[in-house]
Amino acid sequence: MNSSLERLKGSFRDVPIVRIGEYNYFVHPLSDGIPLIGPDMVGDATRCMIPLLPDSSGYDILLTVESMGIPITTSVSLEVLKPFSIVRKRRYDLPGEVRVGQRTGYSSSELHLNLPEGGGRAVVLDDVISTGGTLRSIAEGSKRAGWELVCAVILFNKIGEGRDRLAAELGFPIRTVLDVGYTDGSFEAMPSINQLGSTRIPDIL
Numbered sequence: 001m002n003s004s005l006e007r008l009k010g011s012f013r014d015v016p017i018v019r020i021g022e023y024n025y026f027v028h029p030l031s032d033g034i035p036l037i038g039p040d041m042v043g044d045a046t047r048c049m050i051p052l053l054p055d056s057s058g059y060d061i062l063l064t065v066e067s068m069g070i071p072i073t074t075s076v077s078l079e080v081l082k083p084f085s086i087v088r089k090r091r092y093d094l095p096g097e098v099r100v101g102q103r104t105g106y107s108s109s110e111l112h113l114n115l116p117e118g119g120g121r122a123v124v125l126d127d128v129i130s131t132g133g134t135l136r137s138i139a140e141g142s143k144r145a146g147w148e149l150v151c152a153v154i155l156f157n158k159i160g161e162g163r164d165r166l167a168a169e170l171g172f173p174i175r176t177v178l179d180v181g182y183t184d185g186s187f188e189a190m191p192s193i194n195q196l197g198s199t200r201i202p203d204i205l
Contacts (some may be wrong), residue, residue, distance in 0.1 A: 004044035026118040046075040052175040060120035099204040100141040119146035130158040132166040
């Protein structure tokens, strides 16, 4: 296991846990901004996510959703030199804006996509996949906007093997860095088995 992945794995030791309804929620800097998002941690996430991206010729933009996808997407964008668009929770009523419903394990809301005209291919980056509701909404909105999602790269996977079932449903690969599971009152993080055919994230940068 490379050093960046090892540090991310270790960052789950003693993370705070809050209960929202029936949902156990971990509070981590990269998923909540609490207590601080350190530059070293963002760098570790970036180094672990970049190898999971398709070849640069295979997509045009990165796509993320506010708010916690923004720090890691900004960092990845600077490395791969691709622009990114942010799916917002606020309505702007701009021409071409697509509005979709979003339902997660603990809330429901609306998301708004304002993607460039003409369509293209996008890769979704995000911090956590826990029910798949947000990714389903982004996939629906992107399709309505004329954009094809070719891959999703997500830092923390809370749905285990459900990731691959969701990928089959949506029609594009979902690649994750760490599988995060709740057992015996705490969260444990382990390297994901990704659709690249390996359990490792290679050392880069």
